[in-house]
Amino acid sequence: MPESRHTYSFPTRIEYGPGAIKDLPGIIKQAGFKKGLLVTDEGLENVGTPDILKNYFKSEGIDIAIFSGVKSNPTDDNVFDGTKIYKDSKCDFIIGLGGGSPIDVAKTIKVMATHDGPLEKYDDTKGGSDFISNNMPPFYAIPTTAGTGSEVGRSSVITIKSSNKKTIIFSPFMMPTIAVLDPEITVSLPPKLTAATGVDAFVHNLEAYIIDAFHPFADGIAKEGIYRSYKFLPIAVKDGTNIQARGEMLMASAMGATAFQKGLGLNHSIAHALGVFYDTHHGLANAAILVEVMKYNCADKAAKEKLASLGHVLGTENEADAVIDKIEEWLGTVGMPTNLKEIGIAKDQIQEIEDYSLEDPCCPMNPRKVEKGDVVGIIEKLL
Ligand SMILES: [Fe+2]
Structure with missing residues (x-):
């Protein structure tokens, strides 16, 4: 709230075009650097982009050394394999090329290039960011999808294999040098993936805008990100070669991740559980x-008013x-489902999905306080 103390930071250099x-x-x-490690995945290596x-x-x-072993849900093994190549090849900078996973792994290799393992030591939920100092190599992020916005973020999500736990590694020093x-x-991204990643960008902006926190900068960026993704995602899905639409979606994605330093909400908690x-x-x-989550949040007066204020943005x-x-209507236009029928959720697993969602770090930020039974209720409406 306006009377309380806040820190705002939007420092990423962006080279757009x-x-x-x-x-x-x-x-x-x-800048004087001579040998880079390019971190990417097999799919991009197969199409020859690296x-x-x-x-x-x-x-x-x-000279560039390529590490293309990043998996779609990256593990600490991916980070250590990439770090080994970085050190063995005597690299002095890192590039992340791909969707959120290669960029997250590259960002974490940046940490492990100069910090000792194991990765659990840097778990943000256990105060791990205190162990991350600024003595790290420069890192350049090149997104090939428009959704996660990881290229402007200060954190990564890596699964620790020994515990099978998705772990957030966070430090202000992890911010890419240039995005x-x-x-x-991004033109070769197929329509379905364009739609799914683009909706993620839209939801980042929407949830960041609606949650109850005092962050007028994030609100302004989020509103513009909502407008751009709403207007240009259907065009990018219909015609992947439309450079203007592709560019606007990259912007909406980076804006979403910039805005969600304000926070995210229940939509992301349930999406994480379904993942x-x-x-x-x-x-x-x-x-x-x-x-359904928006309808649920409308029981909160402030969230309903904020949602209503987007009317002029969406025409x-x-x-x-x-x-x-x-x-x-927009979700239908880009071919996305608005129910969970296709996913085939087993009735006896709904409670587990709720339990996971309630423990998710995004849940406490949701504008309507999420009570036991609420997530079960939302999911049942979607089956
Ligand atoms: Fe997301």
Whole structure:
């Protein structure tokens, strides 16, 4: 609230534009770095994007080692394998190329390049960020999807294999040195993945906007991110080669992750649970539950008013029901489900999903206080 004490920080340098990745080797050369570790995944390696990037660097006299072993739910093994290549190859900078997973792994290799393991030591929920100092190599993030916004974030999510626990590693020093937003490298993303990742970006902006915290900067960014993703995601899904729509979605994604330093809410808590129990794609899970979670949150007067205030952004009346109708229609336009029927949730697992959601770190920030039985109620409406 306006009377209380807050810290705001929006420091990421962003290089935006079609062809922006071609300028990165020159920028890094000027900064005096000579050998980089490029962290990516098998899918991107198969389509040849890392090699194209490597050749751009070669023309500037900079050598690149490639680590393409990042899994979709990355583990500490991925981090240690990449760190070993970084050290063995005597690298002095790191690049993360891909969706949220390669960027998160690259960000964590940045930590492990100069810090001792095990990774559990840096678990943010156990005060691990106190052990992360600023003596880390520079890190450049190149997103190939528009959704997580990890390229502007200060944290990563890595599964510790010994405990099978998704662990948040956080430090203000983990912020990428530069985020390169180049719409040309997102054009090959298929329509369904474009839609699912784009809805994630929309929900980051929406949840950040609606939660009850005093952060006018985040509110302003979130509102613009909602507008851009609402307007341009259907265009990017319909025509993946539309550079303007791809660029606007990269912006909406980075804006969402910038805005959610304010926090996220119940939509993400349930989506996280569905990811753990059913391996549901994060964006698709967010889409499937969004309408019911918004209706649920309308019992909170302030959340309902904030939702209503988005009417003019979405081209309708400033009224909560009208806004929810518009969002439901929009989800249909981009081909996303608005129920959980396709996921095939077993009735006897609903309680476990609720228990997980209530423990999720996003849950306490939700504008309506989530009581026992609430998540079960939401899920039952969606089956
Ligand atoms: Fe998300």
